[in-house]
Amino acid sequence: MALPQSKTDATEARIAALQMPEGAAWASEARQSALSRLRAMGLPGPRDEYWRFTNPADFNASAPGAAAPFDHGDEKPVFGDVDRIKLVFRDGVYDTDASDDLTHEGLEIARLADAVSADIHWAKDLYGTIEARSHEPVPRPFAALNTAFATDGIVIRATAKVSKPVSLIYLHEDPTSDVIMHFLVKVEEGADVTVLESGPAAARFNKCMEVDVADNGAFHHVRVQGRDHERRAVTHLFARLGEESTFKSFTLTANGVMTRNEAFIELTGDNAVSHIAGAALGDGRFHHDDTVFVTHDAVNCESRQVFKKVLRNGAVGAFQGKILVKEGAQKTDGYQISQSLLLDEDAQFLAKPELEIYADDVACSHGSTSGAIDETALFYLRSRGLEKGDAQDLLVLAFVAEAIDEIESEALADDILSRLEGWLTRHRAA
Amino acid sequence: MLEIKNLHVKLEEEDKEILKGVDLSVPAGSVHAIMGPNGSGKSTLSYVLSGRDGYDVTDGAATLEGEDVLELEPEERAAAGLFLAFQYPVEIPGVGNMTFLRTAVNAQRKARGEEELSAADFLKLIREKAKDLKIDADMLKRPVNVGFSGGEKKRNEILQMAVLEPKMCILDETDSGLDVDAMKLVADGVNALRDAGRSFLVITHYQRLLDHIRPDVVHIMADGKIVKTGGPELALEVEHNGYADILAEVA
Numbered sequence: 001m002a003l004p005q006s007k008t009d010a011t012e013a014r015i016a017a018l019q020m021p022e023g024a025a026w027a028s029e030a031r032q033s034a035l036s037r038l039r040a041m042g043l044p045g046p047r048d049e050y051w052r053f054t055n056p057a058d059f060n061a062s063a064p065g066a067a068a069p070f071d072h073g074d075e076k077p078v079f080g081d082v083d084r085i086k087l088v089f090r091d092g093v094y095d096t097d098a099s100d101d102l103t104h105e106g107l108e109i110a111r112l113a114d115a116v117s118a119d120i121h122w123a124k125d126l127y128g129t130i131e132a133r134s135h136e137p138v139p140r141p142f143a144a145l146n147t148a149f150a151t152d153g154i155v156i157r158a159t160a161k162v163s164k165p166v167s168l169i170y171l172h173e174d175p176t177s178d179v180i181m182h183f184l185v186k187v188e189e190g191a192d193v194t195v196l197e198s199g200p201a202a203a204r205f206n207k208c209m210e211v212d213v214a215d216n217g218a219f220h221h222v223r224v225q226g227r228d229h230e231r232r233a234v235t236h237l238f239a240r241l242g243e244e245s246t247f248k249s250f251t252l253t254a255n256g257v258m259t260r261n262e263a264f265i266e267l268t269g270d271n272a273v274s275h276i277a278g279a280a281l282g283d284g285r286f287h288h289d290d291t292v293f294v295t296h297d298a299v300n301c302e303s304r305q306v307f308k309k310v311l312r313n314g315a316v317g318a319f320q321g322k323i324l325v326k327e328g329a330q331k332t333d334g335y336q337i338s339q340s341l342l343l344d345e346d347a348q349f350l351a352k353p354e355l356e357i358y359a360d361d362v363a364c365s366h367g368s369t370s371g372a373i374d375e376t377a378l379f380y381l382r383s384r385g386l387e388k389g390d391a392q393d394l395l396v397l398a399f400v401a402e403a404i405d406e407i408e409s410e411a412l413a414d415d416i417l418s419r420l421e422g423w424l425t426r427h428r429a430a
Numbered sequence: 431m432l433e434i435k436n437l438h439v440k441l442e443e444e445d446k447e448i449l450k451g452v453d454l455s456v457p458a459g460s461v462h463a464i465m466g467p468n469g470s471g472k473s474t475l476s477y478v479l480s481g482r483d484g485y486d487v488t489d490g491a492a493t494l495e496g497e498d499v500l501e502l503e504p505e506e507r508a509a510a511g512l513f514l515a516f517q518y519p520v521e522i523p524g525v526g527n528m529t530f531l532r533t534a535v536n537a538q539r540k541a542r543g544e545e546e547l548s549a550a551d552f553l554k555l556i557r558e559k560a561k562d563l564k565i566d567a568d569m570l571k572r573p574v575n576v577g578f579s580g581g582e583k584k585r586n587e588i589l590q591m592a593v594l595e596p597k598m599c600i601l602d603e604t605d606s607g608l609d610v611d612a613m614k615l616v617a618d619g620v621n622a623l624r625d626a627g628r629s630f631l632v633i634t635h636y637q638r639l640l641d642h643i644r645p646d647v648v649h650i651m652a653d654g655k656i657v658k659t660g661g662p663e664l665a666l667e668v669e670h671n672g673y674a675d676i677l678a679e680v681a
């Protein structure tokens with residue numbers, strides 16, 4: 001189907017402003033085919049089905065608006081107490097000096113630029129492949145754009161159970177940086193790896209992560225997006241899960257004028273487990289969109305989607321989530337919950353929860369709610385001596401708890417919790 | 431301890447007067463009971479005293495040890511020593527009972543300028559009090575009142591009271607929904623706290639609780655007012671004859 005001329009023009013204008021990096025023949029091919037995908041679907045418009053809640057204009061623009069880097073003062077860095085392998089990017093450029101050594105038992109880690117320059121590399125079978133499968137029935141043009149134009153990133157192959165997390169640290173220094181990064185994580189049979197992400201990365205950040213978890217493998221992911229108020233981010237998390245494999249992802253988002261986090265997870269092996277969760281905190285100019293598609297294409301798999309948003313003062317949250325159970329995916333256990341806590345009457349939550357089921361022996365449930373602080377509970381807590389602000393924070397934390405509970409590591413969960421508490425204290429109603 | 435004078439209260443939302451001139455004086459060290467027909471305003475009185483939103487005090491005053499409590503925030507009233515055991519204890523999903531209690535104890539201590547309890551000291555305190563009320567460790571770990579039976583919720587209220595050691599304890603129908611043994615536990619909990627410096631206002635429909643917690647004074651509330659005040663025998667009269675005679679007599 002031909003695109004409307006306006007879409008073609010917008011897409012071509014966006015492409016014209018970008019430069020495709022050099023690489024090995026296979027990589028250029030992958031990028032070219034991603035570019036064709038992008039041209040075929042075009043950039044999204046506000047009337048496209050999955051862009052009704054979130055205006056894509058910020059991501060369509062050929063250059064981003066300025067975003068001042070957030071001043072963290074003397075706050076402890078995110079995951080600062082966690083023993084981890086640190087890989088640092090400054091405005092999207094890998095900083096070798098600031099990063100730890102890449103050699104680590106059970107892991108093969110390389111810069112994307114190096115991986116895509118090698119004629120023979122395992123990355124060939126993964127780069128752009130899950131992304132390419134993700135556009136039916138919903139196109140994800142910014143992911144295709146990412147595959148075509150990503151300039152840096154990291155590729156990780158886990159071949160054993162690795163306890164030390166790989167920590168991707170995205171520093172943002174240049175107020176107008178526009179960054180496109182692509183990450184690959186290949187978890188081999190029986191291997192286990194944890195990937196952490198933290199920081200804003202840029203004024204505008206387009207990030208893709210493709211995760212391939214082989215049979216019996218496990219992938220753990222905890223992400224904290226940067227707190228710059230004006231930053232924009234469109235991210236895609238793609239995953240393909242083998243038999244008996246585990247995928248667990250949690251994202252904390254506080255601040256940011258525009259964030260769209262998409263996930264596309266395919267459970268392709270029997271008995272696989274996928275849990276994806278997120279907590280978003282917005283006060284004022286904040287728009288956060290979680291668009292999550294989980295596809296069950298095997299027997300006896302379990303999936304959970306747990307998304308919580310705390311909004312005030314004009315902040316907007318959106319959730320679009322789908323559980324698709326394909327024919328034959330019997331004994332599927334699917335759960336989806338998306339909830340918002342509106343701390344005042346100016347905040348807004350938009351939700352589109354969906355179930356699409358083509359198997360008959362499944363148990364799937366979904367729910368979406370939007371509500372205010374429970375005044376009765378607030379009074380109960382205050383009547384026991386808790387100050388109003390503390391009582392309210394306790395109720396907010398209780399609301400978010402179900403999402404935090406999805407983080408398996410206690411140390412990581414504690415770190416997230418302390419970030420949440422800090423944010424709540426700083427953003428108390430006057 | 432607690433002095434209530436000519437208290438008039440109406441609902442904020444609608445022009446409906448609920449308390450129509452309540453006069454009540456509970457001296458330090460005494461136990462007073464309030465009985466009265468459904469809807470007479472007993473819970474409203476307890477809510478107004480503890481500072482719940484939604485009520486307008488149109489006239490009168492209430493003081494706790496001489497301090498005007500109606501001017502205070504709910505948490506300030508708690509720190510001043512006021513405690514309400516709720517008729518309907520509130521479920522708070524996601525907040526652990528232990529965390530809640532510890533936060534409450536330390537918030538009150540902080541407000542009074544006292545040192546916070548250490549985790550170990552708190553644990554010791556809570557274990558001891560919970561044991562007396564036959565509240566098991568599992569109940570302490572669960573979210574506040576979530577999935578608790580009616581009787582467990584009431585015992586949990588008394589546990590909070592025992593841990594917080596308030597000066598003025600208002601118990602709103604803490605006996606309803608309790609089996610005979612639990613009633614005894616709750617009464618023992620209350621009696622253990624009886625002290626020259628502590629007062630109780632026990633709202634109840636039944637004489638039975640008052641067999642265990644011997645009140646000094648019994649008040650009858652009807653249509654937003656205290657209509658009759660007497661000794662423990664008044665409760666027995668209500669138990670046997672209901673309210674009709676009393677109401678007819680004061681009408």
Ligand SMILES: Nc1ncnc2c1ncn2[C@@H]1O[C@H](COP(=O)(O)OP(=O)(O)OP(=O)(O)O)[C@@H](O)[C@H]1O
Nearest residue numbers: 441448466467468469470471472473474475484517
């Ligand atoms: N928020 C409210 N909105 C409307 N009516 C109210 C409200 N609060 C109290 N009332 C009314 O005020 C009256 C007194 O209620 P209250 O709960 O104080 O009675 P009570 O004496 O505690 O009764 P019970 O013995 O049944 O517990 C009742 O008629 C009740 O319906």
Ligand SMILES: [Mg+2]
Nearest residue numbers: 472473474517
């Ligand atoms: Mg009542």
